[in-house]
Amino acid sequence: MLQQAQYGFHGGIHPPENKTQSLQLPLGQPPLADRLILPLGQHIGQASQPLVQIGEHVLKGQPIASNNGFVSSYLHAPTSGTIVEISEHQVPHPSGLPEVCIVLQPDHQDQWIERQPLVDWQTLSATQIIQHLSSMGIVGMGGAGFPTQVKLAGSEKHTIQELIINAAECEPYITADDMLMREKTDALIQGIQVLQHLAKPEKTLIGIEDNKPTAIERLQDSIKRLGANIQLIVVPTKYPSGGEKQLIQLLTGKEVPSGGLPVDIGIICQNVGTCVAVYDAVHLGQPLISRITTLTGNAISAAQNVEVPLGTPVSHLLQYADFDATELERLVIGGPMMGFTIADTSVPVIKTTNCILAATKKELPQPAPEQACIRCGMCEQACPAGLLPQQLLWFSKSQEHDKAEHHNLFDCIECGACSYVCPSSIPLVQYYRHSKSTIREAREAAVKADHAKVRFEARKARIEAEAAEKEAKRQANRAKAAASTTKAAAPATKPAPEKAAATSASDAQTILKKLKVELALTSTKLNKAQKNLQAAQESGDSDTVATLQGQIAELEQQKQAVQQQLESTHVESTHVDNATNVATPQTNKPAINASTSVTSAEVKKAKVALAIASTSLKKVQKQLAETPDDEALKEKETAQIQAIADAEKALQDAQQAETKLDAADGASPAKKPAISDALKKAKVDLAIATTHLKKAHEKLAADPDNEELKARVTSREEKLAAAKQALEQAQTQDQTHEKTQEATKEATNTAPVNTDALKQAKIDLAMAKAANKKVEKAIEKAKELDLPELAGLEQQHQAGLARIQTLEQSLQDMNQGKTQTAPAAKKVQVDNPQKQLKIDHALAKAALNKVKREIENRRKDGASEAELNTQGLLDKLAQCEDKLAATERQMAASETE
Amino acid sequence: MALLRITSPHTQRTGHRTAWIMQMVILATLPGLLVQTWLFGWGTFIQVLIAIATALVCEAAVLKLRGRSIMFFLQDYSAVLTALLLALALPPSVPWWLTVTGVAFSIIVAKQLYGGLGNNPFNPAMIGYALLLVSFPVPMTQWFGAYEVTAANEVMAFTDSIKLIFTGAIEGAHAVDAYTIDAYTMATPLDAFKHKEGLMSSEAFATLPALQPANINAFFWINMAYLAGGLFLLYLRVITWHTPVALLSALAIIAGFFYIIDSSNAASSWFHLTTGAAMFGAFFIATDPVSSCTSNRGKLFYGAGIGILIYIIRTWGGYPDAIAFAVLLMNFAAPFIDYYAQPRTYGHKEAKKGLKTGGDNP
Secondary structure (H helix, E strand, O other): OEEEOOOOOOOOEOOOOOOOHHHOOOOEOOOOOOOEEEEOOOOOOOOOEEOOOOOOEEOEOOEEEEOOOOOOOOEEOOOOEEEEEEEEEEOOOOOOOEEEEEEEEEOOOOOEOOOOOOOOHHHOOHHHHHHHHHHOOOEOOOOOOOEHHHHHHHHHOOOOOEEEEEEOOOOOOOOHHHHHHHHOHHHHHHHHHHHHHHHOOOEEEEEEEOOOHHHHHHHHHHHHHHOOOOEEEEEOOOEOOOOHHHHHHHHHOOOOOOOOOHHHHOEEEEEHHHHHHHHHHHHHOOOOOEEEEEEEOOOEOOOEEEEEEOOOEHHHHHHHOOEOOOOEEEEEEOOOOOOEEOOOOOOEOOOOOOEEEEEEOOOOOOOOOOOOOOOOOHHHHHOOOOOOHHHHHHHHHOOOHHHHHHOOHHHOOOOOHHHHHOOOOOOHHHHHHHHHHHHHHHHHHHHHHHHHHHHHHHHHHHHHHHHHHHHHHHHHHHHHHHHHHHHHHOOOOOOHHHHHHHHHHHHHHHHHHHHHHHHHHHHHHHHHHHHHHHHHHHHOOHHHHHHHHHHHHHHHHHHHHHHHHHHHHHHHHHHHHHHOOOOOOOOOOOOOOOOOHHHHHHHHHHHHHHHHHHHHHHHHHHHHHHOOOOHHHHHHHHHHHHHHHHHHHHHHHHHHHHHHHHOOOOOOOOHHHHHHHHHHHHHHHHHHHHHHHHHHHHHHHHOOOOHHHHHHHHHHHHHHHHHHHHHHHHHHHHHHHHHHHHHHHHHHHHHHHHHHHHHHHHHHHHHHHHHHHHHHHHHHHHHHHOOOOHHHHHHHHHHHHHHHHHHHHHHHHHHHHHOOOHHHHHHHHHHOHHHHHHHHHHHHHHHHHHHHHHHHHHHHOOOOHHHHHHOOHHHHHHHHHHHHHHHHHHHHHHHHO | OOOOOOOOOOOOOOOOOHHHHHHHHHHHHHHHHHHHHHHHOOHHHHHHHHHHHHHHHHHHHHHHHOOOOHHHHHOOOHHHHHHHHHHHHOOOOOOHHHHHHHHHHHHHHHHHHHOOOOOOOOOHHHHHHHHHHHHOHHHHOOEEOOOOOOOOOOOOOHHHHHHHHHHOOOOHHHOOHHHOHHHHEEOOHHHHHHOOOOOOHHHHHHHOHHHOHHHHHHHHHHHHHHHHHHHHHHHHOOOOOHHHHHHHHHHHHHHHHHHHHOOOOOOOHHHHHHHOOHHHHHHHHOOOOOOOOOOHHHHHHHHHHHHHHHHHHHHHOOOOOOHHHHHHHHHHHHHHHHHHOOOOOOOOOOOOOOOOOOOOOO
16 A cells, blocks of 8 residues: 655755654644634635625624635635624735735634535535535645636546645645644545545545655555555655646656646646545535644744634734744745745735744845856756756846747746755746746737737728728819819800810819829839838848838728729719710719729619609609699609609619729628618508509599498508508618718718608608598598598698698709709700700600510519509500600601701 | 745755855865876966966956956856866966966956856866967977976976976076976877877887876876866766766767777777876866756767867867867857757657747647
8 A cells, every 4th residue: 555656756856854843742723813814815716706794793614705707716704703894905925915805803602604514425426516615615725726626627527547635745844734644634535535536536646755654654544444545655755746747747657748737637636635625525514714734933932733714814823833023034924945925924824824934034044145157057957847947047037038938937837946956046936937927928918919909900991991081082072073163154155064074074184194193103112012021021020020011001001092082083084074975963973983894884874764764754743733633644753753763773772882892891781782672672562552552542432331442441551551661661771771881982972862862852742642642532532421520631631732832842952952963964955956855765765665564564463454554554655655756756857857 | 023025945045055166176176286296296286376366366357347246256266266277277387477368368358258157158268278279389288297207207396396487497406407398398198199200009109208108197197186076076966977978988989989990090098088188178177067068968969079079189180189179169069059958848748959939739
C-alpha cells in the first residue's frame, strides 16, 4: 500500500523546512472573535451575491451569499449572530485592495441551522452531489480556491484515470494539512470516497512528502480500517512537489499539457482540506465555515495550528498565539515561497488561508539589493517547469514580450525556486508577473483596438458615403437647376430652349470631362498606394502598412464617389441632351447610378409609359370637365388614374432596380420589389373590390328588396374596406421602406415624394368620388323609400362634392407643380406637330394594346362577354381603335402635307 | 510594527551570492597558480598582483565615470577574477606595461563599455589576451622553461623577476651571460611541436628541448592543478559539467581522429589535453557564464565548438595555443545557440527552437 514515487520532476529546491515549530502544540481552538469579516470573493471567479440584509439575524451554517455565475461559490455564516455591516474591507489579497465583506457579530449562541446531510449519497447521482457541494460553498483549499463543483463538473465529460489527493504540503513553515491529516484522518478518507463516487477514477493516489511520518502512519491505518481503495505514495521532500503539475508528474509521470487542465489527461487533483470539507458537507451537512490554519514565525511564541471560523481577523489570531508586535517585521499569508505580505492585521482568515507567517527581521531580512544577472544558470537548474529563467529575465527587462512568450513565460507557475537560488538576489518571479500582466493587458488592448478599428472604419465609410451622397445631390441639384432654368426660359423665346439645353449639355460635358480626369488621377494614386503597401508589407513596416491601408481605403472611397458622380452626370447629360427632343414631364427627374443600359432603357420605357398615361388622363379629365355627368368618362378617368399609378409604379421599380445595382450597401434592396408587388396587388385587389361593390349596388338599386343582394353588398363593402386597409398598409410599408432607402436613393428622393403625394391625391380624389356616388345612390334610394335620413344624406352629398372639388383643385395644382415644364414641352410639341401626332399614335396604339391584353387576360380567366361588356372594356377597345384610326389618318394627312 | 510589503519568495538569501561565486572561482585557481609559481618562478605571481591592482583601479574609475556605486560593484569580485584569469594566461616574463594594457582593455572596453557585469558579450579576459597576442606576439610567446630544463637549471629569483618585469633586464650579481633572459625562456611544448619544421613526431620528441619529458610534465602538472580546481567548482555547483566535458571530449575526439590517421605528424589527444591550456580553458575560461551559453543543451554545443576550434587553430592556424580565439568565436555564437537549445518545458511535447512563434501546440 505504501509506495515510493517512481517519477521525478526537473529542478526543485530544498529550502529550510521550518515545520517543527508549529507542530509542538496540539490543534488549537481560539475563542470566537468579536466580529467575523467575510469577503464575498474568497475563491477564484465571480464574487458571491449577498443574501442577507444589515441587521438580519443568521444561524450558524445559514447561507449568507450565493453563487453569482458559473465559477462562483456560496458563503455561509460561520456562527450564529447579526449582520452588522456589508461594506468594503481589507482582505487577504496580494493587491491590498479592499473588497465587499459581510460583517457578522456573533451572538455566542453558536446555534446551528438545520443540517441536511446526504445520508444516501452512494445512491445519488454525481450531479445531485455536486449540486449539494456547490450549495455548501466548497472550494479548493490548497491555495487558489477554485470552486470544487466546477472542477468536478469537468469529470463528467472526461474519463478519469487518476484521482490525486494532494497531501504533499511542500511549502516551508506550513503544517495545516499535516495537522488535518493527523486529526481528521477518517473524515479525509471518507471524503475521498465521496470524490471517488463522483469522479469514478480507475486509481486514487494520495501524494505525501516523506517529512510527515505521523500523517503517513495514520493514513495507512485509516485506509486499511475503512477498506478504501486508495494508494498512498510517498514523494521525496523537495519544493515544489506539492504544485499540482509537479505532483501529477511525480505520481503518474504524465504532464499536464501547456495551457490545459489536469482533467484533459484524465486526472483530477484535490487538496486534503477539500476532501475533509466534502466529508463535512456530505456526511454531516455542514457547509465550509472553518478551516485549519498554521500560525507560525518567530514573532509568535505559541506557534501552532488552529481551527478557526472563516472571517476571524488575523490580529485576533496573532493575539491568541501570543505575538510580539515589536519583533514582527513581515506578515505573510501563505508560505514563504508563494505567500504574499499584508500590511493590515485586520484582514480575515478566508477559505484559502492555510498559514499566517509572522516573521521577525532576523528570520526574513530585507532582501539584498539586486545585482546584475551573470547568467550562471542556477535558476535553470532549479526551475520545475523546465524554463530558462535567465532568458525570461532578459526578455522581461528589455520588454521583448514576444520572445518571452516564445520562451514559454506563461508556463511559469511562479513557485519562486529561481528567485530562491539566484545569487544576484534578482526578484525573478516579480519580473515574470509584471511581464505576464503586461502581455495580458496588451492582449486585451489588442482586442479592444480591433473593435475600435472596425467601428472607426465603419464610421469613416459612413461619413464618406454621406459626403459623397451630399456631393452627388449637390451636383444633381445644380444640373437640375440648370435644366429648369433652360426650360423656364423656353416659353419666353422660342429658339432659347435648344440653345439653353445645348449650353447645359455642354456644361454637363465639361463636368463629365473633369470628373473623368479626376477618376483617372484617383485611380493612379490608388495604384501607387497599393504598390507602396505591398512594398511595406514585404519589409514588415507595420506603421507604414497601417497608414497606407488607411490611405488606400480613402482613395477607394474617393474613386467610388467620383465614379458615382461621373455616372450620374453622364445620365444627366444624356437627359439634358434629350430634353429638347423627348417630351416627357419626368425629364428633369434625376436618374442616378445608371450602371447598366438595360435598366436605363427600362427606366426610359417606364417614363414613356407614364407620360402616355398622364396625357391620356389629362385628356379624359378635359373631356370630363366638358361633360361632368358622363359616367363612362368618370370611369375612364379612374382607370387612367390607375394606369398612371401603375406606370409610376413601374417607373419606380425600374429606378429602384437601377439603384439597387449600384448601391451595394443599400438597406435591404431586395425588400423593395416585394413590397412594391404587395402594393400593386393591394391596389388591384382594391380596384376589383370596388368594381364588385359597384356592381352589387347597381343590382341592389334594381331590386331594392332583395335581402340576399343586401347581404352581398354588406360583404362587398367589408371586402372593400379590407382591401383599402391592405392598400394603406402596403403604402405605409412602401413609404417606410422608401425612407430607409433614402440614404442610397440620393437625389431621387424629392421626385418620388412628389409623385407619391400626387398619387395619394389622385387616390383620395377617386375615393371621394366613389364615396359621393355611393351617397348619391343612397339619396336616390332614400327618395324612393322616403326615408327620414334624406336631409342628412343630402348634406353629406354636398360635403362630398365640395371635397371632390378641393381634391381636384389640389390634384391640378400638383400636376402643374410636377409638370412645371410641361408647357414648354408642349410648346415644343406644338412646334413639331408631326412628332406630336406620332406620339399620339403611339399612345393610342399602347392604349389599344393594353385594352386588348386586358380583354385577353379576362377571357383566359373565363369571364363572359357580358361581364366584359359591363366593365366597358369592349367599349374602351372600340374607342381606342377609333382613336388609333384617327391618329393614323391625321398622320397620313400631315405627311402628305 | 511597520509591516514590510515584499513580493514572494520570502527567504533568507544569505549564501550563493555573486561575490561568493567569484570568490570560489578565484579559490579554485589557486592550485594552478601555486604550481605555475613552483615550476616557473615568481613571474606569474607578480603578474597576478599587477593585474588585480590595475583591474581595481580601472573598474573604480569607470564606475565613477558611470556614476555607479563603486564599492557595491567592486565587492562582487568580478574585476579581480577577470584580472586573475588574464594574468594566469600571460607568460611570466612579460613587462608590466603589457599586463596593465591587457587588463585595462579587458575591464574598460570589454566589460564596462558594454554595460558592466552581466552585459559583456565576450569574455573580457580573453579579449585582453587576444589584444596582447595580436599586438605583442614576441613577448606573448616567450615562456619560461620549467626549472629542470632551462640553461640556468633553476627558476628565477623573486627580485630578479621583479626587475625583469619592471625594467626588462636583469642586473647585479646574476647578470652574467648564462643568466640572461634566454637562459630562462623557451617555447612551450605546443609551440615547439607546431614548429617542428618537418621533423617526425618521434624525432621532435627526441630532439627538441621544449618537448623533453621534464617540460611536458611541468605543463601536465599545471593542467592537473586546474583540473582539480575545476572539479572543486563542479562540486560546489558553481559550474555545470556540460561545457568542460563537451570541450575536452570534442578536443580529444578530433585530436584522436587525426592522430589515428597520421600519428607521425599529429599529436595525440593526451598531448593536446595536457600540454596547453586545455584544462584552464575548459574549467575557467569557457565556463564564464556571462559570455557563454546559458541552457544546458546550449552549453554542450558551445563547449564542443570551442574544443573543435582549439584543435583547428592549434593545428592549422597561426598560433600555438588557441583558447582565446576559440572562446571568443564561440562567444559570438552563444546567443544564437541559446535560441536553438531551449529545454523542453513542462507540458510541451517538444522544445521550442529559434525565435519563431507558434508551431509548438501540445
